[in-house]
Amino acid sequence: MLALTRRLLLCALFRSVYAACPPSCECSEAAQTVKCVSKDLRAVPAGIPGYTRTLFITGNQISRIGPESFKGLDNVGILSLSNNRISEVDSHTFAGLSRLRSLDLSNNQLAVIHPDAFAVLNKSLRELNLSRALYNHTSVMDLATSLCQSSLGKLQVLDLSDNSLVYLPPRVFSHMGGLRRLQLSNNSLVALHNSTLSGLESLEELDLTLNALKTVPEEGLRELDSLPGSALLLGENPFMCTCGIESFAAWLNGSQDRVRDAESLSCAFPASLRNTSILSVGSLTLGCYQKDARAELALQTSYVFLGIVLGFIGLIFLFVLYLNRKGIKKRVYDMRDACREVWEGYHYRFEADSDPRLSQVSTSAEL
Template sequence: MCFFAVWVFLGILLCTPSQCLECPFGCECFAVTRTVKCVSKEILTVPQSIPGYAKAVIITGNNIHQIGPDSFTKMENVTNIILSNNRITDMASHSFSPLIHLRFLDLSENRLALIHPEALSIPGSPLQELNLSRSLHDLPALTDLTTALRWGGLRGLLRLDLSGNHLARLPLGFFSHLPDLRQLFLTNNSLEAVHSGTFSGMNRLELLDLTHNAFVTFGADALLELEKLGNIRILLGCNPYNCSCDIGRFAAWLNESRAQVDLDAVRCASPRGLSGARLPGLSVHAIGCVDPVQTEVADLPLQTSYVFLGLVLGLVGMVFLFVLYLNRKGMKKWIIEMRDACRDVLEGYHYRYEMDSDPRLGHIPADNGGSRRDLGSALPQRLTSDTCIVKPPADTQVKELANSPPVNR
């Protein structure tokens, strides 16, 4: 009799899906492992009547487009839920609120387009692991997720997977409401830069995966942001690093940082001559650039000479101005004399111009040493039959001509 009772008890525990009356239609229930599986059954909604002993619920490969607060009723004991590859597009408010003991939630391989700000809100914040890899449909979904992480009260979250979502950038403060996060996976995205404040508030992070993104280098702000994370493990391999002059600072950081970086996987993708070379062991001379520190040291004597030359020129200028100030009276007298001399020269040129412009003086020699007798012969004489003009002396003719107004040509 006892043997028969034990046999019945084992049969109940190890019953097949068709034998378990509490198992929903199209699902498989395993009482021993406390697991319910509904895989590729073309289910349109989350099955109800999940057995109360279930701890893990696996619903994958179906056509569940929407989940809401009524999807997981009477599942207080469930701790793990896998909802991957169900074509879920909409998560309503308090979708997982009945799951007060939920520790692990997998929403990967879906097409989330609409996420309510309180979709992930669960009383008591029991959720520790959240998998959203390859689940965001577009950029608005990322914005909704940012709000959901802020309003979801996920302060107990330890592991977050956002890989494979084509993320080009992360909003500032995206992880600031996850203070206990230990592992963050951002692999297989399109991230090109890390901005200041991207990882703010993550004081307990232990692992950061940035592999398989679009990083060509890390600037000063990005390196400072990574350095703030402290002595954690950072995966930076499998990125298309461009080993040009701009990557020198990043190469120096790899050799000096206290973070545990996968140095062997950080390799150059371009230029062609350095493709595949390990970036941590690459010197600035191999890259073809001069070390910025050495350049500053080399330019220091030249900068000093420029400063000294500027001081000397300034001193010479001050001495020159001081000498001019002391000799201001002599300089004024010299300037007046120069002005008078220039004025005399200009008046002489003006007088000669007037003499040359008078037609009556066109044949008078310019020099004063010439014979005055020639002046009389040079002047035109007009004689008529009725009058007799007495020729005045030559000196008188010159004076009259000089006092007469000029005749326009």
């Protein structure tokens, strides 16, 4: 009886420790959820119950996270750390979360991301949200290194929207063969090149809306064609419908089954074609090339004609010189004799001025 009582006390004590909840958090054992929301926390609170499968730590003042932040939380599958002003993610920060499937780091200020920051045991991570999370260009390069070195081969959803990205490093997604949805909307991307989308054989959706694409040249079209099984979103880009848009317009007309918003894509420039569907500008821009060809031919003809005229004038000039060769020769000789006389007079005067005796003779001669 005494032994049974001890066991019951030990179980009750263990249960009380196991179910303890940090004072700044709200815990639900039934839902296996812990919420630490807008509590002005400076670090991940200690004492989070081990039963936790869903952990929300949002709206706080946490500047750094590391592997010590999540010790003893092996059961966490969903982790939200959004809007915490996190600026640094240490190496192997999430390595101890062996069951982690969804990680939300959106609305932070990530400036330093260590190469092994997203290394997760058993490659369990499926969703990674980095929307409005990158602080500067350096963090973009750090992220590219981390994505290439971390074990994210089974990642299915990656959100990089709202990060003011101007370009993407080459082969940044090459180690994410399992990625199905890639969110790149509301950035400042101006082009797709350098094998940006290499390695995304399983991609099902690519969102490029609200970027700075003025056109998609041949290299960019090859990038998009390397994703034959993915649906594409290209709306709300400032497409410039001038010479050079023809290949994109032709590609778009042949890819309407893949580009979900193809019918809504329209010209932003020039003003005369604003809001004109890109699907219908092919014939207009083809005329642009014909006009340019005629102008180039006319310019080449003008250069040829100008060369002929200048050559003819040169021949006439040489012919006139030949006809007047004797007169020109006589004039040259006359100029030479005149210059010689002037030079001899100048030389004689110089000698007279330099010799005192000659100067006296010349003076007495004048008297």
